[in-house]
Amino acid sequence: MILKRKAYDKLIEWKNKSKGSTAILIDGARRVGKSFLAEEFGKNEYKSHITINFSRITSSIKDIFENDSMDLDLFFAELSAQYSTILFERNSLFIFDEVQLYPKARELIKFLVEDGRYDFIETGSLISIKQNVQDIVIPSEEEHFTLNPLDFEEFLWAMGDYASVPYMKMCFQEKKPLGAAIHRKIMNQFRQYMLVGGMPQAVATYIDTKDFASVDRVKRNILLLYRQDIIKYAKGYESKVLSIFNEIPGQLSKKEKKFSLSSLGKSSKMRTYEDSFMWLNEGMVINPCYNSTDPNVGLNMSLESTKMKCYMADTGLLITHTFEDNSYIDNQLHKAVLLNKLGINEGMLLENIVSQTLVSSGHRLFFYSRTDGANRENHMEIDFLISNGKKICPVEVKSSSYLAHSSLDKFLKKFKGRYGQPYVIYTKDLMEKEGIIYLPAYMSMFL
Numbered sequence: 001m002i003l004k005r006k007a008y009d010k011l012i013e014w015k016n017k018s019k020g021s022t023a024i025l026i027d028g029a030r031r032v033g034k035s036f037l038a039e040e041f042g043k044n045e046y047k048s049h050i051t052i053n054f055s056r057i058t059s060s061i062k063d064i065f066e067n068d069s070m071d072l073d074l075f076f077a078e079l080s081a082q083y084s085t086i087l088f089e090r091n092s093l094f095i096f097d098e099v100q101l102y103p104k105a106r107e108l109i110k111f112l113v114e115d116g117r118y119d120f121i122e123t124g125s126l127i128s129i130k131q132n133v134q135d136i137v138i139p140s141e142e143e144h145f146t147l148n149p150l151d152f153e154e155f156l157w158a159m160g161d162y163a164s165v166p167y168m169k170m171c172f173q174e175k176k177p178l179g180a181a182i183h184r185k186i187m188n189q190f191r192q193y194m195l196v197g198g199m200p201q202a203v204a205t206y207i208d209t210k211d212f213a214s215v216d217r218v219k220r221n222i223l224l225l226y227r228q229d230i231i232k233y234a235k236g237y238e239s240k241v242l243s244i245f246n247e248i249p250g251q252l253s254k255k256e257k258k259f260s261l262s263s264l265g266k267s268s269k270m271r272t273y274e275d276s277f278m279w280l281n282e283g284m285v286i287n288p289c290y291n292s293t294d295p296n297v298g299l300n301m302s303l304e305s306t307k308m309k310c311y312m313a314d315t316g317l318l319i320t321h322t323f324e325d326n327s328y329i330d331n332q333l334h335k336a337v338l339l340n341k342l343g344i345n346e347g348m349l350l351e352n353i354v355s356q357t358l359v360s361s362g363h364r365l366f367f368y369s370r371t372d373g374a375n376r377e378n379h380m381e382i383d384f385l386i387s388n389g390k391k392i393c394p395v396e397v398k399s400s401s402y403l404a405h406s407s408l409d410k411f412l413k414k415f416k417g418r419y420g421q422p423y424v425i426y427t428k429d430l431m432e433k434e435g436i437i438y439l440p441a442y443m444s445m446f447l
Helices: 009-016 033-047 059-067 072-082 105-114 152-158 164-175 182-194 199-210 212-235 238-252 269-280 315-322 333-338 343-360 406-414 441-446
Strands: 023-025 048-054 092-097 119-124 142-146 286-292 303-312 365-370 379-382 384-388 393-399 424-425 432-434 436-440
Touching: 009 023, 009 033, 009 119, 009 142, 009 441, 023 033, 023 105, 033 048, 033 092, 048 072, 059 072, 059 105, 072 105, 092 105, 105 119, 152 164, 152 199, 152 441, 164 182, 164 441, 182 199, 182 212, 182 315, 182 343, 182 436, 199 212, 212 238, 212 315, 238 269, 238 303, 238 315, 238 343, 269 286, 269 303, 286 343, 303 315, 303 343, 303 365, 303 379, 315 343, 343 365, 343 384, 343 393, 343 441, 365 384, 379 393, 379 406, 384 432, 393 406, 424 441, 436 441
Parallel strands: 023 119, 023 142, 048 092, 092 119, 286 365, 393 424, 424 436
Antiparallel strands: 286 303, 365 379, 384 393, 432 436
């Protein structure tokens, strides 16, 4: 099935504004739908298109790039013949798929764009790691955007629901509850989204089968692919990357979700593992969340890189990763999630899905943590900090119906005058009380 993606509109905007003056690079995790998106765009928006997949490049195509790229008339004529595709000036598209596997093609973009005859889209994963850029000049004629997993609205579109999000947005703007029946319906859909995740193949499988076991198999294959990529591409420190990757569910299941390096070894130091965390971030397997020691509009200025939380980029993959040693049939995980009876891990999943939603909305992730060994009363941790104009909005995530938020209260007292609207993300309907807005988790997309 064809899944409607918001990123398609970004490509339309690029095509109309650029008019061939730039190429566009679609970056993203493996299996997030980059190639499919580019192919659909090429089929729908151009008279013809050629996709060159560098993971399956033939010797004859490689020879054209190696020996004939300085003569663009010859270069285009040969590619047109090789792919049996007629090219139309200003109405044909080239897609360089998995371009990280052949960096020379990416470097060539500068001259292809300057030529101006055709449009160019590049897709790739691990685009920025050293081995994929060390021998090339990165073209300045290249625009860039990241394709994330499907967000909740895109998931609802796949389910045939185009009405819920506009109504949710109206209620958010007017700060009014949705009502018990509608809230219950949307919260159930949101739990399905958490369980399935936003990887296109998993979503399509769920839409087609409604079978969580089939979806689980898809997600296990994606996790296997990630591990294979780590072994293949994280040369020299693959064991460190795998150690971090395998530790993510255990770290997120703790009350304080900061990644503890001691879990990797008693003498482990951040400087030893820094490249490994960066690799997982570049591969868009994780969404790192950094401690901001002095919450202000410039959150990045007070970033403490040694203290971080390590969320999975897709919550559906996190669920499968967490219970990878069991089958869905054995542990009945899907029922536990849908019926809100998962127990302690419910908080882990809710916090991860909020992190995923914030990243999809364009936020970089920060949290605030303060510890005082001498006085427990001074301890506080705010799950997320988001910048809203000239103020910082603190965001707490609560998986239970218990509405106490002592850390948020301490934060509001300590940073009075600095913060904007405080939020509590939880599983009940929208409510405003004593200056705090309590948002159902599915409304985190509007922050």
